[in-house]
Amino acid sequence: MNQDYLNLAKQRRSIYALGKEVSLSDQEIVDLVEPVIAESPTPFNNQTTRAVFLFGQAHDQLWDIVIERLKTEVPTAEAYAKTVAKLNSFKAGHGTILYFTDMAIVHQMEQDFALYKDNFYDWSEQAQGIMTMGVWTTLANNGIGASLQHYNPLIDEAVAQAFNIPENWRLRAEMPFGSIVAPAGTKEYMDAADRFKVFN
Template sequence: MVNNLNDQVVTALQQRRSIYQLGKNVRQDPADIVKLAEDIIMESPTAFNGQTVRAIFLFGAHHAKLWDMTGARLKSEVPTEEAYQRTLAKINGFKAAFGTILFFRDQAIVTQMENDFALYADNFHDWAEQGLGGAQQAIWTAFAQNGIGANLQHYNPLIDELVQQEFKTPVNWILRAQMPFGSIEGDAGEKDYLPREDRFKTFN
C-alpha cells in the first residue's frame, strides 16, 4: 500500500517547541502578529460553535507591566528570598520577550450553553477548555513557522484580579493562560516521547 498522506501538519507541529530564551528581535509588525493570532482563533473550532475563546495582546509597557505584576504577586507565595530570586529570574525571562497573549474563557457563553442544552451541561466547561487548547496550539505552531518562539504559562488564578484591574477585562472573561513570545535566543531542550504502544490503540 502506498503512503500518499500529506504530513505537512506533523512537520509544522514538530517545529513548535517551548522556547524560554526569548528576546525582542522580532522582525514582524505587532499588528501583523495580532491579526495572525486573531485569524487563527476565529478559524479554530469550538463546541456548538460557541466561540468561547478570548484574547488580549500585550506589547511594550503593557507586556512589561504584566510580568512585573506577576513577579510582585509571587513574592508572598515563595518561602525564601533565595527561592524568590530564582522565581523572579524566570519571570524576567518572560518579560524579556517581545509580547504576551493572555487567553481567556468567556464564562458567560459557557453558562448560557449549559442552560440552553441541559443534556450536555456538564460538558461545556471542558469543551471550552478544549477550544482554548486548540487555538493555543495553532497560534504556537504558526508562530514557530514564522521564526517566533513562545511558551505557555499558567499563573492564573494568582494574577486574575490584577489582570482584570489593569487591563479592564469583563468579569465573565476567565484567565486561563499566558503566552510570552519573541525572538528565539536559545534552543529548546530535548523532547521525550512515551512509547506509541502505551498511548494508542487501533482496531481494523
C-alpha cells in the same frame, strides 16, 4: 501521505530564552494570530475563546504583576530569586498573549442545552487547547518562539484591573513570545505501545 501539518507541529516547542527582535510588527502579529483564533473550533460554534495582546509597557506590566504577586507565595528568598529570574525571561520577550474563556457564554450554553450542561466547561477547555496549539504553531512557523504559562488564578484580579478585562472573562493562560535566543532542548517521547491502541 501528506505530513505538512506534522512538520509544522514539530516546530512548536516551549521556548524560554526569548528576545525582543522579531521580524513582524506588533500589528502584523495581531493580524497573523486573530484569524487562527477565529478559525479554531469551539463546541456548537459558541466562540468562547478570547485573547488580549500585550506589547511594550503593557507586556512588561503583566510580568511585573506576576513578579509582585508571587512574592507572597514563594517560601524562601532563594526560591523567590529563581522565580524572578524565570519570570524575567518571559519579560525579556517581545509580547504576551493572554487567553480567556467567556464564562457568560459557557453558562448560557449550560442553560440552553441542559442535557449537556456538565460538559460545556470541559468543552471550553478543549477549545482553549485547540486555539493555543494553533497560535503557538503559527508563531513558530514565523520564527517566533513562545511558551504557555499558567499563573492564573493568582493574578486574575490584578490582570483584570490592569487591562480592563470584562468580568465574565476567565483567564486561562499566558503566552510570552519573542525572538528565539536559545532553542528548546531535545524532546523525549514515550514508547508508542504505551500510548496508542489500534484495533482492526
